[in-house]
Amino acid sequence: MCWPVWGATDNNHRKGYTCSPRTWAQIGTPFMRRRIAMHNSAGKLIAVAAITLLTSLALAQTENKPPEMTPEQKAEMEAYTKAGTPGTQHQQMAATAGTYDLKFKSWHEAGQPPMEDTGTATRTMALGGRVLVEEVNSSMMGAPFTGHGMMGYDNVTGKYWSTWNDSMSTGLMVSSGTCDAGGKNCTFTGSWNDPIKKAPVKARMTTKWTSPTIEVFEMYGPGKDGKEMKMMEITYTKK
Template sequence: MNLPKPLACFYLAAAILGLPAMALAQEGHPVPKPSAEHKILAEDEGTWDATIKSFMAGPDAKPTVTKGTEVNTVLHGGLWVLSKFEGSFGDAKFEGRGQFGYDPAKKKYIGSWIDSMSPTLAVLEGSYDAKTKTMTYTGDGYDPNTKVKYTQKMVTTMKDDGTRVFTLYMKFDGAGDEIKFMEVDYTKRK
């Protein structure tokens, strides 16, 4: 069946924007509620001051240290955390945006990340270790300048004193071991 183009666009937009879930809710079906996994993500809500250590000259070189700010907001409904990061690397201004949630079908944390220094979207999957309060996301990427594929690992460990440490590791195809690229110490504002 061929639908007129405006009608086909409407159905596509409805599917993407979640109208099926809204229709179910109007018919009395329950709207998904945040799970324990979503509540772990919600602990990141708020404004965080960041001290960024970049190891762009290699893991054995002295890191470049800069400052930044991250603001995390829990989307209405409690299923997603939206992240906005602003800072700098050397003299270059840096902005990044992320969205993070939990996929109950996959039983994995999921997320995406874009920033002002990368032309590609990072799609991430992760897990949480409750004993160490550590969230680990991994995702594959591709550097369009060098044509090299890489795997990135993002590890965040929460501390009880309102701080957390984020570490970014990268492993490039054909380059051997995983390399520590960045470490960010965060302090949550009161």
């Protein structure tokens, strides 16, 4: 095999070529070394790139993983979960859901005969079984009357609470109280803003189930003489 050379003119060489018996190993050694070096470098680059990619993925997974809670945070989470979980008291309220016929009696003065009206009420549970909602439709002094009430049990305070507003007022009555173990007899205290006195008026309210289908609500407040008097009575008859 001949390779080009410059200035070769002896008998063993044709001009411009050499035909010395070089081996492939002799002519390929530098070339192969460069190829091997390049191959090794490329392999190292690929390995580095792979390690970098795996490290990035691991870091990304670590960053996306929520941090573990401290014992204090776990305790706080448990407290909030317990506070928001419906319990026995909420189940007892849920048992009163349904539709009712109502009979109203109201007194403006002690010792005087009451005014009487009739109406209907619908009770439903809301907020995942946490709150009892009551919608009332009736008449009051010859005019249509609608009312909206809510009742719940606060796991934190261990007390019941209730709110009431209706079509005869722009205010809100807020009450709190307790019930017996069966949830059949309850006593609440609350207040509303009197439009004449421009001051809060306190009231005491009781509810009592006299039978599986009849509940009696009574409200007491100060009379003209300042003494407590019975102001209202509502008999609920479940349909």
